Amino acid sequence: MPLNLFSRLMPTEEAFTPLFCEQAKCIEEAARELRQMIVEDADIPRHVASIRRIEQAADEVVRKVFLAANRTFNAPIDREDILVLGHVLDDAVDLIEDTAKGIARYEVHQLPAEMRDMADAVVECAELLSKVMPCLDSVTRDHQTIFALCGEVGRIEGRADESFDQGLTRLRAQLRAGELDTIGYLDRKELFELIEEVVDKCDDIANAVEAITAKHV
Numbered sequence: 001m002p003l004n005l006f007s008r009l010m011p012t013e014e015a016f017t018p019l020f021c022e023q024a025k026c027i028e029e030a031a032r033e034l035r036q037m038i039v040e041d042a043d044i045p046r047h048v049a050s051i052r053r054i055e056q057a058a059d060e061v062v063r064k065v066f067l068a069a070n071r072t073f074n075a076p077i078d079r080e081d082i083l084v085l086g087h088v089l090d091d092a093v094d095l096i097e098d099t100a101k102g103i104a105r106y107e108v109h110q111l112p113a114e115m116r117d118m119a120d121a122v123v124e125c126a127e128l129l130s131k132v133m134p135c136l137d138s139v140t141r142d143h144q145t146i147f148a149l150c151g152e153v154g155r156i157e158g159r160a161d162e163s164f165d166q167g168l169t170r171l172r173a174q175l176r177a178g179e180l181d182t183i184g185y186l187d188r189k190e191l192f193e194l195i196e197e198v199v200d201k202c203d204d205i206a207n208a209v210e211a212i213t214a215k216h217v
Helices: 002-009 016-040 044-071 079-106 113-138 143-176 182-214
Strands: none
Touching: 016 044, 016 079, 016 113, 016 182, 044 079, 079 113, 079 182, 113 143, 113 182, 143 182
């Protein structure tokens, strides 16, 4: 009897997919702000403030995810998978904010083409993640679409890795040629590493979605 009473008091199912969609939308909005900040190289404080507002909204959504996961008795997705996906989605927005704050902190202007390419990659990944999240409501039926979209995120991540390597090679050459001082080199290297983490986190999200999908096929 006590167990049956507990079961009746607990929500039988939570709608997690809309929350994941909200998180993905936050990533996409923050990614667009970051790309604009890098490409235009203007009004940096405004972009940082916009990304900060998006990050705060994302924090509210992930809190809803964690609360719902902890109170749901019979979730459509394994509780562990819900927590992992909610966490990595939130991490992506945090890393975008870290990248934007780094650009502002080091007052780096006229960022190289490789970093602009990586900013494009972040936006492309974010757009794909926004497309894939609604499919979690029909994961069995739409598993091929999910795997295709997640696979494309992986390919973009590989392309971004090439831009990262090329960017660091360019920085080292500029340092050796005296076009950059040591501080300038270290600042730009850190920014490359930060934006690489964003793309890697997008790939982590895609991997988490693929892992969930594999359990329902």
